[in-house]
Amino acid sequence: MSRDTDIIYIKQRKVRHWAALLIVLLIFAIGMQIRIKNVTVLGNETYTAEQAEDLIFSDYWDRNTFVCLFNSMTGKKKEIPFVDDYKIVLKGPFDCELRFYEKKPVGCIKYMSNYMYFDKDGIMIESSDIRLKGVPVIEGLEFGYIILGKQLPISNSRLLNSIMNITQQMNLYELNCDAIKYNDNNNTVTAELDNGDIEVYLGTDDGLAAKISALNDMLPEIRNRELKGTLDLSTYDDNEKGSVSSFKLRGDS
Numbered sequence: 001m002s003r004d005t006d007i008i009y010i011k012q013r014k015v016r017h018w019a020a021l022l023i024v025l026l027i028f029a030i031g032m033q034i035r036i037k038n039v040t041v042l043g044n045e046t047y048t049a050e051q052a053e054d055l056i057f058s059d060y061w062d063r064n065t066f067v068c069l070f071n072s073m074t075g076k077k078k079e080i081p082f083v084d085d086y087k088i089v090l091k092g093p094f095d096c097e098l099r100f101y102e103k104k105p106v107g108c109i110k111y112m113s114n115y116m117y118f119d120k121d122g123i124m125i126e127s128s129d130i131r132l133k134g135v136p137v138i139e140g141l142e143f144g145y146i147i148l149g150k151q152l153p154i155s156n157s158r159l160l161n162s163i164m165n166i167t168q169q170m171n172l173y174e175l176n177c178d179a180i181k182y183n184d185n186n187n188t189v190t191a192e193l194d195n196g197d198i199e200v201y202l203g204t205d206d207g208l209a210a211k212i213s214a215l216n217d218m219l220p221e222i223r224n225r226e227l228k229g230t231l232d233l234s235t236y237d238d239n240e241k242g243s244v245s246s247f248k249l250r251g252d253s
Contacts, residue, residue, distance in 0.1 A: 034065045034093050034094070035063045035065065035094070036064075036065055036090075036094060036095065037063075037094045037095070038094060038095045039053050039057070039095075039097075039098055040095075040096070040097045040098065041100065042097060042099045042100065043099055043101060044102070045102055046082045046083075046102055047082075052098060055078070055080050056078065056086065056088070056098055065090065065093050065094070068090065069090060071088075072087075081126060081128045081130060082102055082103050082117075082130075082132070083100055083103065084101045084102065084103050085101040086100050086101060087099045103117075103119065103125045103126060104119055105117035105118060105126065106118065106135070106170075107135060107136050107137075107138055107163065107180070108135055108136070108138070109137065109138050109143060109152075110137055110139075111143065111146050113129065114127050114129055115128055115129070115131055115132075115137070116146050117135065118151075118152055120167075120168055121151075121164075122151045122152045122160060122164055123150070123151055124146060124148050124149065124150055124151070125148070127148060134174075134177070136167060136170060136177040136178060136179055136180045138167075138179075138180050138182070139179055139181045139182070140183060140184075141159075141182055159182075161205075162189070163180075165205060165209075166180055166189065166191070166202070166208060169209060173212060173213070173215075175215065175216060175219070177192065177193055178192045178194070178195060179191070179192040179196075180192075188201075188202075188203050188234070189203070189204075190202065191215075193219075197228040198227075198228065198230075198231065199230040199231070200230070200233060201230060201232045201233065201234050202233055202234060203233070210236065210237065210238040210239075213238070214233060214236055215231065215233060218231065218247075227247065228249065229247055229248050229249040230247070230248045231246070231247045231248075232247075232248070
């Protein structure tokens with residue numbers, strides 16, 4: 001009897017093991033079919049919500065809820081240009097929040113075939129063939145080697161301060177400047193806006209904050225009248241009574 005009982009017990013144990021395995025496989029199969037359908041994107045400025053969603057959920061398995069949960073627990077993430085970090089916060093089996101923590105470039109330089117972007121401290125934060133709208137390209141300067149995570153390779157402290165000052169001021173007023181050009185002596189600067197339709201001659205760094213503030217005040221009228229030409233703010237001084245600026249229309253002699 002004991003031998004028959006042992007045989008029956010062994011058979012029952014095998015049945016239970018197979019049943020448990022089948023249940024696990026069934027749960028796994030069902031789990032693999034649960035996919036995120038509704039995505040709310042937060043913190044995105046560089047990318048549209050649709051672009052951000054496509055970058056994170058770029059293949060079939062990326063949208064699987066269990067895969068997202070596993071990746072979040074293990075810290076597995078994708079490298080996304082101009083994104084310092086992101087989080088996928090599950091709100092349910094079919095819903096999630098995608099929270100972006102973007103890098104904030106204030107300017108860039110053209111280096112070989114790429115654009116090298118730097119932040120408000122002059123630190124190189126990204127190399128990309130993508131040209132971001134509203135981030136000015138610094139032109140008229142020569143650079144040596146460039147290393148991501150390091151400061152702009154400019155030994156002239158006055159020139160470096162000038163670049164930091166003007167890019168931060170443009171960013172402060174959200175002026176969407178296309179280019180900032182330095183002359184051969186690196187002591188006068190011209191800014192281009194609206195795809196070159198508006199040139200702004202700023203001259204030296206003296207009173208730069210006031211000049212950019214004046215530019216911000218004047219731009220709405222210039223754009224509303226659809227004017228194209230050069231705005232001369234080189235001698236503008238908000239502390240000087242009667243300080244003037246001039247706008248020369250394109251084609252004027």
